[in-house]
Amino acid sequence: MSVPGLPLSTVAPGRVVVAAAALGAAVALVVLTVTAPAAGPATALPDAGPAVALLSSGARLAGRVCAVVAVGGLLLPAWLLGEVRAPARVLRTVRVAAWAWVVASAVGMVATAAEALAVPLPGALASARVWAFVPTLETGRALMVTAVLAAFVGGGTLLVRTSGEALALLALALLAVLPTSLTGHVATSELHVPVTVGTAVHVVGALLWVGGLVGLGLLGRGPSLADAVGRFSGLALVAVSLVTVSGLLSAWWRLGPVGDAWRTSYGVLVLTKVALLAVLLALGAAHRRWSLPALRRGSTRVWWRLAAAETAVMGLALGAAVALGRAPTPTRPDVVALPHGGVTTVDRALPEPTAWRLVVEPRGSATGVVAVALLVLLVGLAASRPGLAPRAVWRGLAYGLGAAAVLGWLLLGGPGAYASALLVVHGLRLVAAALLVPPLLVLAAQHLLPAVPVDRRASPVDAALPVVVLVGVVLGSPLLGVSLARESVGTALVAGAVLAGLPAALLATRTDRRQAALVLVGVGLLVLLALTARPDAFAAQWFADLPLDWADPLRGTGIGERGE
Structure with a gap:
């Protein structure tokens, strides 16, 4: 098997490795589907039929395989090849995988909505009612976010020139996997925070591990293979540790040490994944x-x-993971379930705000921990690139970890604790994320990544415009209420504010950067003025329903005595 214009020795290994992963995943899904226990006794409730269920599982599996290929292809220029440029065909493969990921996500949306509405195939694919129902489902919204991020990955491959740009695109690809991984069992778990963090760490570690092998397969038998394998060996050791520890802890949290939970279909699938992990080790x-x-x-x-054998076993593990996501989760008798999965953006015991509490009050946010951990992981990957001077590594690590610390304070400290209870804090947190985190990230990148681009044409006002648009859209649309009520959306908006602040931090001169910072400070003052002058115009019902004695729904800021 060969491709015209490309030597067999270069192409064949990549095809073998990618095909092994896809075949292993497909075999696992088919075996698990065929051997799944029969449904319970028939009921009068309508059902979409086995074809829709198989389509849903197949779409999710295809999306995972495409994500693995995209992550693996981006790992080559971002980390595994050092200063050697990745072959153009690798980025083409990533582009195809990313757009196939978009298609798989779209199919998954339809199948998920069709299952909920009990619309069988083939009518579900063309049903306007099914498509309209997608945004009302948590899984549907997660697949929509994944599709958008995957599209950005596909388009971004046309712009990647440096290892730093590839690393940024790799972060986007890893982020695109999390929405669908953190829904379903994870979102409704009684132990929401530890299970969410454990699942996110498990997914990212598995993607780096499997994706690294696939990336090496895409590289082929080139002269840089030995060096790339040496770099992957260290990465694989870290990824294996993350996958093993997080997987075992998640299983312990969900199923407990002993009991009948391990003998359910869910427990058997967990044991299957443990056995496959042992083979991989x-x-x-x-x-x-x-x-x-x-x-x-x-x-x-x-x-x-x-x-090839390792990626085939990893494919089997991917198929088992998809089946695990559709299996009913047993309830541990020693854990009491909380309403709505125990997820809330406002703690009922949150004390009345003071200046000190607005700074140091802790917030147990699972998505916040995931966001900070992902940033620390990316900084660590950038710092471990070969050829960097020790002084540059230490300075880059200091700036990068400083950015992670500021982001952690905004998500897990006082601003995170009071963001959904104090409207002023919610708005100013977005401005602070755009003003404080991007400069530290740019300084870290200048030390750890070569050829960090600067914008010599934009004016300070133009560079600050993305932040103005983001804040305006959030405060002037229904997105405000959603971000107040949903922890994941609030975290995503803070991450979006960081990205929106990057153009201002990348301005060419120090004078321009200072002027852009002054513009952002002005935006913060305008937000403060608007929210204190007309608080009743912004999500008033949310604040009226808060179970806090010190919250004032008429003022909307959460400060003051409750009106009659």
């Missing part, structure tokens, strides 16, 4: 024992054989 040990020494001697045969 054994294959990893075989890599270190045989294939890596052979690779240093110039022989690639053992490496590719073990890599």
Whole structure:
């Protein structure tokens, strides 16, 4: 099997590895579907039929495989190849995988809505009622976000020129996987915060592990393979640790140490994944024992054989993960379920705000922890790139971890605790995220990543415009109420404010950056003025329903005595 214009030795390994992952995942899904226990006794409730259920599982599996290929392809220019440019065909593969990911997400939306409405195939695909129902479902909204982010990944491959740009696109690809991973069982878990964080760490670690192998397969038998494998070895060790620890902890939290929960279909699938993990660890040990020494001697045969077997087993684990997402979760008898899955943006015991509490009051936000951990992971990956001077590494780490600390304070400190109870804090937090975090990120990138671009043409006002638009859209649309009520949306908006603030931080001169910062400070003052002058115009019902004695629905700021 060959491709015109490309040598067989370069293309074949990539095809074998990617095909092994896809085939393993498909085989796992088919086996698990066929051997799934039969449904309970028939009821009068309508059902969409097995075709829609299979379409939903298949779309989710296809999306995961496409995500693995996209992450693996982006890992090459972002980290595994160092200063060597990735072949153009790798970015083309990432682009195809990203757009296929968009299609799989769209199909998943339809299948999810069709299942909820009990609309069978083929009418579900063309039903306007099904499409209109997608945004009302949590999974449907998650797939919509994933589709948009995957589209950005596909379009971004046309613009990637440097390893820093590839790393930013890699972060977007990892972020695109999380919305669908953090819905369903995770969102309704009684132990919401630890399970959410554990699942996010598990998913990111697995993507880096599987994606790294697929990326090496896409690279083929080039002269840079040995160096790339050496860099992947360190990354794989970290990823394996994350996957193992987070997976075992999540299983413990969900199922408990012993009991009947482990004998349910959900428990059996968890044990299946544990067994597959044990096989993968054994294959990893075989890599270190045989294939890596052979690779240093110039022989690639053992490496590719073990890599193909490893990705096939990883594919089986992907299929088991998709089946696990559709299996009913057993309820532990020692954990009391909370209303709405225990998820709330405002703590009923939140004390009345003071200046000190607005700074230090802690907030247990699962999505906030995930966002900060992802930023720390990306900074660590950038700092571990070869060829960097020690001084540059330490300075880059200091600035990068400083940005993570500020982001953590906005999401997990006083601003995070009071953002959904104090409208002023909610608005000013967005401005602060755009003003404080991007300059630290840019300074970190200038030390850790080569050729960080600066904008020599934009004016300070133009650079600050994305922040103005974001704040205006949030405060002037129904998105305000959604962000107040949903922790994940609030966290996403803070992350969006950080991205919107990057153009101002990338201005060419210090004078321009200072002027842009003054513009953002002015935006913050205008937000403060608007929210204190007319608070009743912004999500008044939300504040009226808050279970807090010190909240005042008439003022909307949450400060003062409650009116009669």
